[in-house]
Amino acid sequence: MRALRMNRLRTGLTMLGMIIGVAAVVLMLSIGQGAQTKINQSIETMGSNLFIVLPGATSSGGLSFGSGSVKTLTVNDAMAIAELPAVNATGPVISGTAQLNFNAKNWSTSITGTTPDYFMVGNWTIEDGSIFSETDVRSAARVVVLGSITAENLFGTINPVGKTVRITNRPFLVVGVLAAKGQSLSGRDQDDNVFIPITTSERQITGNQFPGSIRYMLVQGKSAETMEEAEIEITQLLRQRHRISDGMENDFTVRNLTAIADVATDTAKILSIVLGAIASISLLVGGIGIMNIMLVSVTERTREIGIRMAIGANRNAILIQFLLEAIMICFMGGMIGVILGIGSAWIISQLIDMLVVITLSMVFLAFLFSSAVGIFFGFYPARKAASLKPVDALRYE
Amino acid sequence: MSTNQPAPSPTTLIRIAQLHKSYKLIDADGNTIENPVLQNINLIIEKGEFVAIMGHSGSGKSTLMNILGCLDTPTSGDYWLENQNVAMLSNDALARLRNRYIGFVFQGFNLLNRMTALDNVAVPLLYAGENRASSRQQAMEQLRRTGLEKFAMHHPNQLSGGQQQRVAISRALINQPPLILADEPTGNLDTQTSQEIMTLFEQLNREQGITIVLVTHENDIAAYARRLILIKDGSIVYDGDQALENVPDPVV
Ligand SMILES: Nc1ncnc2c1ncn2[C@@H]1O[C@H](COP(=O)(O)OP(=O)(O)OP(=O)(O)O)[C@@H](O)[C@H]1O
Ligand SMILES: [Mg+2]
Numbered sequence: 001m002r003a004l005r006m007n008r009l010r011t012g013l014t015m016l017g018m019i020i021g022v023a024a025v026v027l028m029l030s031i032g033q034g035a036q037t038k039i040n041q042s043i044e045t046m047g048s049n050l051f052i053v054l055p056g057a058t059s060s061g062g063l064s065f066g067s068g069s070v071k072t073l074t075v076n077d078a079m080a081i082a083e084l085p086a087v088n089a090t091g092p093v094i095s096g097t098a099q100l101n102f103n104a105k106n107w108s109t110s111i112t113g114t115t116p117d118y119f120m121v122g123n124w125t126i127e128d129g130s131i132f133s134e135t136d137v138r139s140a141a142r143v144v145v146l147g148s149i150t151a152e153n154l155f156g157t158i159n160p161v162g163k164t165v166r167i168t169n170r171p172f173l174v175v176g177v178l179a180a181k182g183q184s185l186s187g188r189d190q191d192d193n194v195f196i197p198i199t200t201s202e203r204q205i206t207g208n209q210f211p212g213s214i215r216y217m218l219v220q221g222k223s224a225e226t227m228e229e230a231e232i233e234i235t236q237l238l239r240q241r242h243r244i245s246d247g248m249e250n251d252f253t254v255r256n257l258t259a260i261a262d263v264a265t266d267t268a269k270i271l272s273i274v275l276g277a278i279a280s281i282s283l284l285v286g287g288i289g290i291m292n293i294m295l296v297s298v299t300e301r302t303r304e305i306g307i308r309m310a311i312g313a314n315r316n317a318i319l320i321q322f323l324l325e326a327i328m329i330c331f332m333g334g335m336i337g338v339i340l341g342i343g344s345a346w347i348i349s350q351l352i353d354m355l356v357v358i359t360l361s362m363v364f365l366a367f368l369f370s371s372a373v374g375i376f377f378g379f380y381p382a383r384k385a386a387s388l389k390p391v392d393a394l395r396y397e
Numbered sequence: 398m399s400t401n402q403p404a405p406s407p408t409t410l411i412r413i414a415q416l417h418k419s420y421k422l423i424d425a426d427g428n429t430i431e432n433p434v435l436q437n438i439n440l441i442i443e444k445g446e447f448v449a450i451m452g453h454s455g456s457g458k459s460t461l462m463n464i465l466g467c468l469d470t471p472t473s474g475d476y477w478l479e480n481q482n483v484a485m486l487s488n489d490a491l492a493r494l495r496n497r498y499i500g501f502v503f504q505g506f507n508l509l510n511r512m513t514a515l516d517n518v519a520v521p522l523l524y525a526g527e528n529r530a531s532s533r534q535q536a537m538e539q540l541r542r543t544g545l546e547k548f549a550m551h552h553p554n555q556l557s558g559g560q561q562q563r564v565a566i567s568r569a570l571i572n573q574p575p576l577i578l579a580d581e582p583t584g585n586l587d588t589q590t591s592q593e594i595m596t597l598f599e600q601l602n603r604e605q606g607i608t609i610v611l612v613t614h615e616n617d618i619a620a621y622a623r624r625l626i627l628i629k630d631g632s633i634v635y636d637g638d639q640a641l642e643n644v645p646d647p648v649v
Contacts, residue, residue, distance in 0.1 A: 307507045310468060311568065312496025312524035314489045390495075391469035394507075 007297075014293045015333040018373075021283030022337025022366045023344065028279040029362045030345040032272025034355040038183075039268045043261040045181040045190070047123030049088070049221035050257040053081070053234065055213070057249050071213035072251040075198060077241060078217045082117070084237060086230035088220040091118025094198060095215050096206035101166040102154045109150050111167070111194050113201025119145075119178075121220040129161035129176035132197055140199035144172040147193035148180040168205060172196065185264055227256060280369070286333070287373035294326050294381035305385050306393030319386040326378020327371060334370035338363050405480040410576060410608050411442040411465065416474030418460055418631075434460050436631045438474070444575060447602045448610045449622035457631040458612045462580045465610065466499055467491045479575070496524050500569025502579035502611075506561040508553040514564045515540065515549040521572050539567045543597070559590035566597060570607075577601070579611040583618055595621045 055073040078092035091114050098111040112118075119131050132143045144165065151160050160174045181190045202211065221230040231254055238252050298305070305318055342363075345356040418435040434457045442448060452458050463469035464476065467483055476483045479498060486494065501507075508517050515536050522532035540546050543563050553561055562582060569577055579598070583591035599621050601607045613619050620639060627635035 303507075304509060307509060308520070308524075309492065310466065310495060310501050310507070311521045312492055312572075314492035314524075316489075317492075317524060389469070390467075391463045394463075394468060 010293060011329060014289050015329050015336070017286030017289035018283075018330055018333025018370055019286075019337040019340060021279070021286035021373075022334045022370050023341035024279035024282045025276065025366045025369065026338055026341025026358070026362060027345050027348075028275035029272065029365070030341070030356040030358045031348070031354070032268070032275045033357040033359065033362065034349075035271055036265070036268040037357045038355045039185065039261075039264050042183055042185045043265070045123060046185065046257060046261065047121055047218075047220065048258065049224055049227060049230075050121070051219040051221065051231065051234065052216055052255050052257055053077075053219055053238075054216045054253045054255070055251070056253060057251060071210040072242060073214050073217065074212045075214055076212065077238060078115075078214065080237060080241060081217070081219055081234055084230070084233045086222050086226045086233050088222050089117040089121050090217050090219045091115060091121040092198060092214040092217040093118065094201055094206055094213075096201075098167050098194075098205055100150070100154060100194065101169075102160075102163065105154055107150060107154045109147075109192050109194060111196065111201065111205060113196055113198040113206060115198055118195070118218060121218045124181070125179040127177045127179040128159065129174070131176050132195075137197040137199055140203055141197060142170060142172045142200060142204075143175045143197065145176045145178060145195040146174060147178050147191040147195075149189065149191040150194055151177045153192075167194070167196070170204060185261065224258070227258065231256060283369060283373060286370075287330075287377040290326055290329055290374060291377035291381060294322060294378055295384070297325070298322065298381045298385040301385075302388065302393050302396035305388055306390055306396065309388075309390040309393060315386040318388075319382045322382035322385050323375065323378050326382065327374040330370045330374025330378075331367075334367050337370065338366055341366070408443050409441060409477075410444045410446075410479060411440065411610075412475075412477040413438055413440040414475045415439060416464070416471045416476065418457070418464065418469075418472050434631050435464075435471070438633060440626075440633065440636075442608065442610065444608055445602070445606045446608050446610075446624055447599070447622045448608075448624045448626060449619035450610065450612045450626045450628060451614065451619055452628035454614075456628045458628055459580055461628070462578055462610070462612055466501060466578045467495055492524075496521055497572055498574050498576055500566075500572070500574045500577040502562070502565050502569050502577060502582045504581035504584040506553070506558070506565045506585075508561055508565060508568075510553050513550050513552055514545065514556065514567075517553070517564055518567045518571055521568060525572055536567075536571060539571050540564075543567045543570075557590075558586050559593065562586060562590075562594055563597070566594070570601070574607070576608045576610070579609065581612050581614070583613065583615070591615075591618060 053073065055071060073092075075092050078090040081087055082090040094113045096111055097108060100107045100109060115137055116131055116134060118124075119126070126145075127148065129145075131145050132141070135141075136143050144167065146154070146160055154160070154165065155163070160177055163174050164171045165174060166172070178191070178195075184190050196205065198214075219230070219234060221227050234254050235250065239250065242251055244250065308318060342358055345358060348354060349356045416435060416438040417433065419431045419433040421429050422432045424430050438461065450458050450461070460469070464471050467478070467486075470484070478494065481494075483491070483494075495501075508514075509520065512520070515533060518536035518539055519529075519532040522535060523529065527535070537546065537549060540549050543566060545560065545563055545567065548556055548560055548564070553564070556564065562585075577598070582598075583594055586594065595618060598609055598611070602609050609622070611618075611622065619625060623639060625635065625637065625639055626633055
């Protein structure tokens with residue numbers, strides 16, 4: 001320990017390698033964990049056992065909402081699918097953007113025309129008022145449900161329920177406000193949105209080139225176990241309804257969102273592992289630095305080792321002395337590194353709006369790893385010191 | 398090796414029989430050659446003796462001292478210390494032996510520079526398994542006996558050569574060993590200080606019966622001892638009392 005204090009600069013520089021390594025591990029793990037947590041949060045808001053059915057054939061590109069100009073899916077398709085044994089409910093969607101006005105304020109946002117089931121399927125909860133009804137859909141009533149962000153931007157502290165907003169200059173009665181949901185898996189803000197009956201939308205707001213066609217629909221399966229069955233049922237039904245003969249390609253695409261969510265979770269996990277592995281390399285480099293400095297220290301202190309052996313130190317005593325020094329460097333470096341890692345994770349989360357998550361086990365892991373590095377890389381120099389012959393060590397100049 | 402094990406004698410501290418030591422050297426042609434440093438050394442030292450070893454530089458005195466101190470091993474031959482065959486002992490047992498039975502005093506003092514005088518003296522007690530507090534306390538008492546209590550908290554580089562050597566002697570004495578090995582203990586000291594150190598050795602030998610073996614180049618230092626051993630080219634050429642006129646000129 002005394003030796004460490006004597007060589008402050010050198011010990012400090014060696015420790016720096018350890019500090020950076022541990023800080024990097026903590027930082028990378030917290031970023032990875034943050035990504036994972038964020039994805040999990042998005043998935044939780046998504047609703048369970050979910051399919052999205054899109055018009056058009058499966059493209060080679062990944063997930064793309066509302067793709068293309070194909071108009072092969074209809075509200076009637078959605079109603080028919082809702083009756084399938086493995087399906088719970090469906091929510092057909094037509095969408096566009098619209099200008100909203102309340103008093104002097106105006107706000108431009110995306111508008112979703114749909115049915116009441118959509119809110120259940122999409123796992124929305126109502127904050128205030130209620131959603132619109134089947135009757136509203138049938139009569140194409142001018143009623144609207146606001147997303148939380150839209151409500152806030154347009155109404156501020158006023159309760160919007162019961163008020164009238166103008167959507168592309170037509171008056172709509174606000175019947176409800178949704179609870180906030182946050183970002184979707186694809187990173188879209190889900191709360192800046194308004195919902196109106198699908199019929200109202202088609203006839204008065206978004207318009208429709210092909211009446212009855214929809215942009216996409218959400219389908220909720222009955223249970224997690226029957227998802228495959230549901231997918232088969234949906235595909236068969238749509239092929240039949242669209243009169244697609246055997247051997248012909250589907251003119252629609254069924255995607256299992258739950259499966260996509262699993263992939264996203266796995267990806268985040270792999271990201272965590274890769275980030276952790278990269279950070280571990282810097283820890284390894286730090287460890288080699290320790291070994292290097294300990295070897296120098298052993299050479300430099302050969303005479304001291306000789307003296308200690310002459311006055312009665314056995315090999316274990318010498319071994320432990322040097323090993324303790326290496327572990328000490330690692331432990332202190334690890335401690336400072338953990339603090340630095342948490343600090344920089346915090347700064348990153350403040351600077352760029354990124355979720356970082358620090359867990360106790362992460363800190364523990366970093367500590368454990370750095371101590372292991374200390375023992376591993378300290379052992380060789382320590383053993384080298386301990387295996388010196390007393391006479392050789394004493395004669396060393 | 399230990400075929401001719403002698404009868405254990407309670408008064409014998411050191412017994413060396415037919416001891417050889419050689420170093421392997423590599424000559425200009427790359428061949429390994431044996432360089433004999435000690436040849437056929439036979440030596441018995443009884444408890445309580447005060448022995449001076451003299452000889453030319455390079456004659457093998459330090460090599461012999463290192464073997465006596467269990468810091469080095471002979472190439473062949475036997476060495477019994479306190480009737481234990483040293484060749485039979487493990488590294489740990491040798492460390493224990495050095496710790497309990499032997500006190501070392503070196504020409505260059507060999508104190509641990511990072512520690513105070515007090516801690517230097519306490520280290521052998523720590524290696525003997527004593528706790529820190531009692532080690533410090535005993536070390537302090539030892540420093541008081543050698544007249545160094547004023548310097549207990551000094552580091553070696555804050556002490557004169559004579560003071561450093563007295564700290565080293567205190568350290569050698571702390572475990573009350575029966576044997577002190579001193580390789581040119583006055584080599585770095587002036588005449589006055591050398592004489593003080595030698596008086597201390599003489600006193601330890603006389604009053605506590607500690608066996609002292611020392612190497613020196615100076616006749617008046619050797620004169621403190623009662624027995625003189627002369628080494629020439631690795632062999633003992635004289636072993637007897639201090640009637641120096643009978644002794645072949647040791648340091649030509
Ligand atoms: N490690 C070694 N390897 C090879 N040769 C060595 C080694 N140590 C000592 N020698 C040789 O052994 C011989 C005796 O050395 P030693 O140190 O015992 O002499 P010494 O009598 O103590 O001399 P001095 O009075 O100068 O201290 C020398 O010739 C030296 O070169
Ligand atoms: Mg010598």
